[in-house]
Every structure is written in structure tokens, then in C-alpha cells.
Amino acid sequence: DAKTTQPPSMDCAEGRAANLPCNHSTISGNEYVYWYRQIHSQGPQYIIHGLKNNETNEMASLIITEDRKSSTLILPHATLRDTAVYYCIVRGDRGSTLGRLYFGRGTQLTVWP
């Protein structure tokens, strides 16, 4: 019951920006969009999250469309260590689903030298 759709794989040259798209057309109410990444079967690592506005932190930027049906994660200067599976996630906001993370299959990002 994933609520997001992502391309299965993407490539990026080292030092260039990596732009990872995500569709979440059924997102509702106050559900947040979260991004995590997972490196080689380690636990997922939090990157960034947002509700309506664009967000930026030391790792990445998150651009959310005005209708909130899609978003883009931007890694401004990709490095080899950014090679990972990136998950775009909708976080449940209702009492029965509060805090639950709905994972899809994610995007395998490969950064090449």
C-alpha cells in the first residue's frame, strides 16, 4: 500500500546535482512527505521532510509542487557516498496511521566518477 511512485533507478555524475522525482498524487490532508536513503542494507537514514513549502538542510533540498502531488529531492553536489536507494515516503497523519511510514521500492541512485 505504498503511496508514492519513483523511478527504479537513476545515474548521476560525481559533483553534479542529483534530482530525484516522486509522485504522491493521493497524498491527503496533513500528510508529510519524507525522504530517506538506505545504503547497502543498513537502516534507512533520514534526509529531509516537508508539508507544503520547499525545505533545505545540510544534506539536500526538497521541492514540493503547489498541488502537493509530486516532489523532487535535490542533492546539490553528489558524491560517490551518495550511492544508495532513496525512498520517498508519505507519513500517516490520522489517529489510526499516525507516524506510520509507507515505503515504496525507492530509486537506486548510482553516482559515477
Added chain:
Amino acid sequence: DAGVTQSPTHLIKTRGQQVTLRCSPKSGHDTVSWYQQALGQGPQFIFQYYEEEERQRGNFPDRFSGHQFPNYSSELNVNALLLGDSALYLCASSLLAGSTEAFFGQGTRLTVV
């Protein structure tokens, strides 16, 4: 701060056996969620514990059960193991309220033979 710790890191069990996995949440967190990640798939939500009670449950059979202790640590129990239960089991801790991120442990790799 040790973050989220899980034990054991790896485990091999035989079909029909029972297994218990353990999780200590990040300091200050009150909620623990468990996820199952099969090879090549995104993590799937098993259940969530808050105030020592199961608050939410994903689409998993009753063979999967859990517990949360007064110190917020948690256990995941799986009875009558099947080959299909082989997976990476992830524990995530968070604060239930608010738009905070969940922190994941490194997971327990369970292999059922």
C-alpha cells in the same frame, strides 16, 4: 547518544522455530515501530508500539507479535517461522506527536532455513 540499537545483528533459525528480536530506541523517543524488508523491496510496516500498547498494525499475521517495556524498548516475536520470513527486520523509534523524523536501527538479518 547511541541512537537506535537492535540485537542480534544476524540470526539463523529453522522452519517452525520461534524468534525474538530486540530494539532500544533513541533516547527521548516514546514510540517504536517494526518493519520487515525482504530482499529488493522497501520496508513494510509490521506494527507500532506506544505507551506499551500496540497502536497500529500492518498486514501481518498473528504469528508476529510484540511488546514494549516501560523503558520504551521493544521486542518483536515471530512464531512458527516460515522460509518467507527471511528478511531484514528494522526497528524505528520516534516521537508519536508532531512531524518528527523516525530513526532506524541497523536491523536484524533473519535467515530461516
